[in-house]
Amino acid sequence: MKSKLLIVLGGLLVLCSRPLTAQQLYELSDGWKCAPVSSVKESGAVISGTAYALNSWQTAVVPGTVLTTQLLHKQVPDPFYGMNNQLIPDIHNTGRDYYTYWFVKDVEEAYPAAGQQVWLQLRGVNYGCDVYYNSHKLNRVTHKGMFLRQEYNITQWMQKNGHNRLAVIVYPPDETGNANGGQGGDGTIAKNVSHQYVAGWDWIQPIRDRNTGIWDKVFIKKTGGVVVRHPHIITEVPGVRIPTGVQQPAIIKVSAELQNTTAATLTGTLQYVLDGHKISEQVILAPGATKQVQLPRLVLDNPRLWWPNNYGSQPLYTLPLQFVVNGKGVSDADSVSFGIREIQTSWNTTTGSKEIAVNGQKVFIKGGNWIISDAMLRFSPERYDAEVRYHRDMNLNLIRVWGGALTERPEFYNACDKYGMLVMQDFWTSGDCNGKWVDPLKKEDQWTRRKYPDDHPLFIVSAADQIKMIRNHPSLAIWCGGNEITLAEDIHHALKDSLMPMLDGTRWFVDYSNSDSMSYNRLGGNGDGPYGLQDIKTFWGTQTWPFNSEVGSVGVGDYESLQRFIPAANLKAPVYKADGSAIVDSVWDYHKYIGYDSSVEAYGKVMDAADFARKAQLVNYNQYRGLIEGFSSHQWEWYSGVIIWKTQNPWTAMRGQMYDYYLDPNACLFGLRNAGEPLHIMFNPMDSMVMLCNNTFTAQRDVMMVAKLYDKAGKETFITQVFTEAPANRARRYFGVGEALVKAAKKDGAFLSLQLLDKQQQVISDNLYWLPGADGKYTMLQQLPVASLTTQCRRVRAGEVEVTLQNAANGAVAFFNRISLLDASSKQRILPAFYSDNYVSVLPGQQKTITISYTGAISNLAVMVTGWNSKETFNTIANEK
Known part of the structure; x- marks a missing residue:
């Protein structure tokens, strides 16, 4: 197998992994034209001649897809809004020709000097294509494969007058799949070497053209x-x-x-x-x-x-x-x-799982599952940077790129390198499509699906190409064969025994995402999940898989987020019945709403959609704070890591997201941020113990732990304060507060304030829990008096604003304040914006300062603060002089 593989790879021309200077390498991104194949009668040789008129052709989006071009020309409605996606013809019904398109670009490039070579590079076409340049076909056979880059020497075909033309006919996937509501539809989308989610999943509706197009960058390169x-x-x-x-x-x-x-x-x-x-x-x-x-x-x-x-x-x-x-x-x-670093892995016999070390130091993995930046492949360095920065801000240290999507682009890895995010990169299979389970929605049986894709050599050469593309990034830590299933046997052994040792022998290759070689699943089951709301105590007290690759919960955004993609007539809160069933609006259901059950009602009867979204943020914060705290409390004892399912959405779905598609963060993000901080004080709801978690390599000495209670009126009850130390890279139990909590929270609930102070009495970690009464309801929160909260804002420098919240003494806790940076003229949120903290609570007589960073030149800024029990404020910020 290895000798044959070397022969195949030796004949494969692919492009370099990093850009050259502007003179040596440049992108062909503007001036593209396109037309559906049904409207074009001429051959590629004719179309790629500069004399052929393109007057009737329309502007094309490249990099992009047929659908992104149609959206540009308003030929289809925005598929991310409401039920619009249902109005767009699906390729399974139209046939492949409907989305087969010509893409043409005129290229002004001087005739090469003696000894100079000119190259055309295409970094990604989905799915097949034929390429013509100045009336010459460049590929002998039709190119196929979403993840196989192309490079052609076009020197001999250059025009002496400097006027050149590139024409590419792009064919949709060979198997388009029936988007019948299953995971990956009927599964046949996996017969291609491409991404699988485009036929639909439980977090997305189908992409109607299956992302047919020149979806990644096109370059001209000049060499000797x-x-x-x-x-x-x-x-x-x-x-x-x-x-x-x-x-x-x-x-x-x-x-x-x-x-x-x-x-x-x-x-x-x-x-x-x-x-x-x-x-x-x-x-x-x-x-x-x-x-x-x-x-x-x-x-x-x-x-x-x-x-x-x-x-x-x-x-x-x-x-x-x-x-x-x-x-x-x-x-x-x-x-x-x-970057200079070394990744090591070893088997932890205590947890029964792999542990990851960097530069000789073991790292407790706090990760998030990533699907793709945009479901229609509208990628940009700016969006990648913002999304990865959000993951950094959540205090995570790893992103897993899920196998039903793609090998992420180098620009994604650039951002991970910058922000210190390790990456676990899956290859392009999933147990849902590739035959792990019996599924009546699948067209073919498990034995047949187990052999997907149809073209195994194409998968292997594509994998080799993608390994070469991203292997120099320090953030890349783990290669993974597939999502919840091993690759077909010959592909698996080609990767494990040939490609990895030959092309990238320095990283861990795990055969599939919930493999026993990653995490010995002695508890049984599939080795990941669950995926919904859980009692917070479960995260702390119920042992799950020792390196859980997928565990998660809810993620509905706030009301401003919902308004971006749900029509006003459909902004109706779900209604939960006594028997546990729910009445859910059709648009919410279409956008994959996942139930909050009675968790929201514990904060009081839901009045409308705005009230639902407001209360949902309390659930969001608690769920994800509890998840990371629970896993961290048992690090190196039960667990060596955890990866949340999932942290972002590439479509306007209503589940598993810390920020919405429009890059607006919700309370999930800040619950994670709080729980995942390097040095964190926390409360164990199982036994009422206060703990410290130190996720650094340095022991912290002479730090003070302070525990206090507050009632609804803001009355403080001191519990204890004690000097202690936090051992490096572990969690430790210190003292119990159970007796005080039972007494304070029995009737209506109470606030538990935990703070960690350094020698200068500065707060290192600040953690406020709102505890329910004995009946499980948060009655206290419904009875909170209005807090006297004042806001001061100032522009620190270009791109940075500082907000200080001051709560009056002798009053109530100013609870759960959402800070929003706005354009003062439109009163719309500025997105993305990066908050040092949010959904913050301020104790009586105390203040908190939050820093907000943003990009772009925005002169008229304002800050809105909306609290649970404080008046909404709108604060304009003086312009820079």
Whole structure:
């Protein structure tokens, strides 16, 4: 298998992993035209000639899909709003030709000088395509595969007058799948080497064109006779390190593939300079030869190490790699960004699961499952940055890219590198489509589905290509064969036994997402879940799988979020009956609402949709704070990690999200942020013990734990305060508060305030619990007096606002205040915006300061504060002078 695989991979031309300078590499993103194949009678050779008129063709979105182009021209309604998606023709009913399109781009590029080579690169087409350039077909056979990049040498076809034309006919997936309501529809979408969610899932409606189009970037690249491909940087960090201080050396290993595109033997040097060190290797390339070249290793003194979020900083290096042909200068160059770190894994015999270490230090994994940034593949560096930043702000340290979607783009990994998010990257299978379970909605039986996709060699070469594309990112920590199922046997062994050792032998490859090799599931079941509301005590007291790859809960946004995609007539709160059944509006149901059951009613009778969404945020905050606290309380005892299902939505769904599709955060995000902070004080509802969780590599000494109770009037009852220490990288129990709680909360409930102070009496961790009465209802919250809360706002600098909330003494707790940064003119929220905290409560006589960051030049700013028991305030902010 390995020898055949090497032959296949050796003949595959794919592009480099990092951009070159603007002169050497540029993107073809503007000026595209398109037309449905049904309206075009001419051949590709004719269409790609510059004389062919495109007057009747419409502007196309590239990168994009047929549907994004139709949306641009208002030929279809926004499929993310209301029930609009039902109005768009589904490819299963229309046939593939309906969404088969020509895409054409005129390219102004000077005729190449002697010895210069010009390359066309397509980073992603879904699903098949034929490519023409200046009346010449570039691919001998139709290209197929959503994840297989393409590169063509177009030098000989360039026009001497500099006017060139590229034409690409894009075919939809071979199997479009019947979107019949199943996970992945009828399952046949998985017969392709592509993403599966487009046929529908329990968190999304089907994408009608199945994302047919040139969905990723298109480049022109210029080189000399020798081309540098697939640079690979391996960093080794021996020993156990700490994030600060002088570091012992690290080892840098660099290799690359060189191709001689000429008919002459060429001699030259592959080289780079890093931190003043020049590393090089002399190379002789025979005519037409391709050679893998390993440069001498570099021992780098006092390296700046890369660490996961909350454990250290994330410095990045830039490595400029060149091939210089003797006597002819630089033939090709690539600039690779990387971080110096080493990922290790070992088996924890106590938990019965793998544990992950970085630079010799074990890291307790607090992760989130990621589907895709946008269901219609409208990607941008800015959106990637915002979404990954939100995950950083949740105090998570890992993102798992789910197998029913795609290999994420390099821009996603750039953001993860920047914010310290480790990544677990699945390949493109799921147990739902690929035959793990009996499913009456599937077209074919389990034995047949187990063999999906139809083209196994295509899957293997695509996997090799994607590994090369992203393997230099320090954030990439784990490769995963598939979601909840192993790949077909030959694909699995190709990946495990050939591709990984050959292309990326430094990372852990787990065969599937809930495998016993990741987490020994001695409790039985599938090794993940559950996926709905749970009693908070369950997270603390019921042992689940030791490295749970999927466990989650609700995630409805607030009322402003719901208004963005639900028509006014459908903004009706769910009604829960005594028997547990519910009446749910059709639009809510279409957008995959997941039940809150009686949890919202515990805060009082729901009056309308706005009231429902307001109370739902209390449930959201409690659920996700409880989840992370519960798992963290048993770290290295029961658990080595947990990954939430899920933290974001690429569509306007109403479940499993910490922020909505429009990048507006809800209370889930801040519940996670609170619970996941590096040093955290918390309350165990199982035994009423107060605990400290230290998720750093350094023990914290002489910190003070303070516990107090507050009633509805704001009266304080002191419980205790004590100096203590928090051992590094573990959770520990300290003292009980049960007797005081029973007495205070018995009737209507109470507030429990836990704070951790440093030697300067500054608050390190601040955690306020609202506890129900003996009947499980939060009667106290319904009886809170109005708090005297004042707000002060100021612009700190461009892109940053500071908000200070001050609560008067001798009054009630100012509870659960939602802070929103607004455009003062429209009174609409500015999105995205990044809050140092939100849904904050302020104790009597205390204040809290929140920092808000945003992007863009917005002159008229305002801050709105909406609290549970304080008056809504609208605060304008003075413009910059």
